Amino acid sequence: MQKYYQPEIECASQEQIKAWQDERLVETVRRVYENVPYYRAKMEAKGVTPDDIKSTADLHKLPFLTKDDLRDAYPYGLMAKPVKDCVRIQSTSGTTGRRVVAFYTQHDIDLWEDCCARAIMAVGGTEEDVVQVSYGYGLFTGGPGLNGGSHKVGCLTLPMSSGNTDRQLQFMCDLGTTILCCTPSYAAYLAESIHEKGLRDQIKLKAGIFGAEAWTPEMRRDIEEKLGIKAYDIYGLTEISGPGVSFECSEQAGMHINEDHFIAEIIDPKTGEVLPEGEKGELVFTSITKEAFPLIRYRTKDICVLTRKPCSCGRTHVKMSKPMGRSDDMMIIKGVNVFPSQVEAVLMKQGYPANYQILVSRENNSDKMEVHVEMTPEMFSDNLSHVSAREKELESALKAMLGIYADVKLVAPKSIARSEGKAVRVVDTRNLY
Numbered sequence: 127m128q129k130y131y132q133p134e135i136e137c138a139s140q141e142q143i144k145a146w147q148d149e150r151l152v153e154t155v156r157r158v159y160e161n162v163p164y165y166r167a168k169m170e171a172k173g174v175t176p177d178d179i180k181s182t183a184d185l186h187k188l189p190f191l192t193k194d195d196l197r198d199a200y201p202y203g204l205m206a207k208p209v210k211d212c213v214r215i216q217s218t219s220g221t222t223g224r225r226v227v228a229f230y231t232q233h234d235i236d237l238w239e240d241c242c243a244r245a246i247m248a249v250g251g252t253e254e255d256v257v258q259v260s261y262g263y264g265l266f267t268g269g270p271g272l273n274g275g276s277h278k279v280g281c282l283t284l285p286m287s288s289g290n291t292d293r294q295l296q297f298m299c300d301l302g303t304t305i306l307c308c309t310p311s312y313a314a315y316l317a318e319s320i321h322e323k324g325l326r327d328q329i330k331l332k333a334g335i336f337g338a339e340a341w342t343p344e345m346r347r348d349i350e351e352k353l354g355i356k357a358y359d360i361y362g363l364t365e366i367s368g369p370g371v372s373f374e375c376s377e378q379a380g381m382h383i384n385e386d387h388f389i390a391e392i393i394d395p396k397t398g399e400v401l402p403e404g405e406k407g408e409l410v411f412t413s414i415t416k417e418a419f420p421l422i423r424y425r426t427k428d429i430c431v432l433t434r435k436p437c438s439c440g441r442t443h444v445k446m447s448k449p450m451g452r453s454d455d456m457m458i459i460k461g462v463n464v465f466p467s468q469v470e471a472v473l474m475k476q477g478y479p480a481n482y483q484i485l486v487s488r489e490n491n492s493d494k495m496e497v498h499v500e501m502t503p504e505m506f507s508d509n510l511s512h513v514s515a516r517e518k519e520l521e522s523a524l525k526a527m528l529g530i531y532a533d534v535k536l537v538a539p540k541s542i543a544r545s546e547g548k549a550v551r552v553v554d555t556r557n558l559y
């Protein structure tokens with residue numbers, strides 16, 4: 127039997143959902159206009175005041191917000207509550223090295239954890255379950271979000287964080303983990319290790335909640351088969367709270383967006399025009415319950431489709447498809463958001479020319495990032511040991527900027543193919559979308 131964490135909300139009528147959204151949108155817009163000078167200026171520039179916003183039908187009148195706004199307003203410019211009312215930040219990388227920082231009051235954390243609890247119960251989680259949270263903890267939202275949701279459901283929670291595979295497997299076997307939460311690529315890696323070590327009979331897993339990056343239907347089948355589980359998708363982004371903005375249910379076909387907290391729109395990424403239900407475009411969110419960091423019409427850059435087709439699970443909230451790509455150049459490598467501009471900034475700072483190429487591939491279900499960088503003619507004449515020392519130096523500078531390892535290869539001047547139009551900065555052979 128299908129169980130819900132908050133049935134009266136998750137299965138509310140369309141009218142009720144609309145009524146919540148109307149009321150909360152009007153309140154949120156007024157609040158940010160009065161408390162956040164950055165928003166007030168943006169609204170004034172578009173000639174719109176809180177009096178113009180009477181319901182969700184007026185949403186289109188409001189200006190969009192992008193990662194650039196977050197960068198411009200960094201660090202405190204979009205905060206809608208004083209620091210004394212905030213208890214947490216989470217963070218992720220931004221477009222040109224400035225990080226995105228999201229703020230939370232205790233109430234914000236509470237609502238975020240409710241969303242994650244809904245996701246856990248949607249995959250069959252109950253207080254009988256042992257939930258292994260193998261998303262990273264710390265600034266990344268994955269660990270803290272699912273951890274909180276698991277507590278709310280009353281599951282025994284293993285705050286493993288990512289890495290240390292032997293320890294992951296030992297706890298999984300010894301404590302009888304039933305639900306695994308991690309990125310799909312780490313799930314695939316764990317599945318392979320379980321298979322290789324012949325541990326399949328010793329595990330009690332029944333479900334997995336895997337998100338934070340794109341994964342293919344083939345990958346889902348492979349993980350499900352190797353582990354003998356159902357693998358569910360979960361979506362979210364730091365700016366809008368973290369995991370649990372939307373989650374899959376028993377249908378395993380699209381993710382329910384928690385519409386009592388977030389209003390979703392699909393727009394044409396080129397014109398900004400709102401598209402009708404069922405059309406593919408960029409997903410835009412407005413958060414309507416957040417106290418510290420409410421974002422209005424935030425452009426996610428994720429390309430998706432929304433559907434209100436009734437779902438057999440009984441939930442009534444709109445469903446989004448799996449993201450089908452991005453309208454910007456952000457890549458997710460080993461679960462970490464990486465922009466080519468960040469790589470470029472490091473190279474420039476270290477005195478390299480802007481002739482480089484980022485090669486991303488997947489080997490044994492694990493992402494690999496290589497950066498080929500042209501040397502200047504002076505560097506090229508150096509001896510070989512200097513070259514390898516320079517490579518190491520760049521690798522650590524990139525690690526400091528991105529948080530992940532990239533294999534740097536310094537190549538001869540003019541050896542990276544020049545293109546006639548836009549430079550081909552990224553060659554991604556993973557075929558994830």
Ligand code: DLL
Binds near residue numbers: 338339362363370
């Ligand atoms: O990835 C939050 C999260 C943690 C989601 C754990 C799910 C599980 P960010 O690091 O800010 O936040 O990255 C957000 O990741 O805009 C999408 O492009 C991508 N993304 C997130 N979930 C999925 C998914 C977390 N299920 C960015 N499928 C988003 C495909 C996803 N892409």
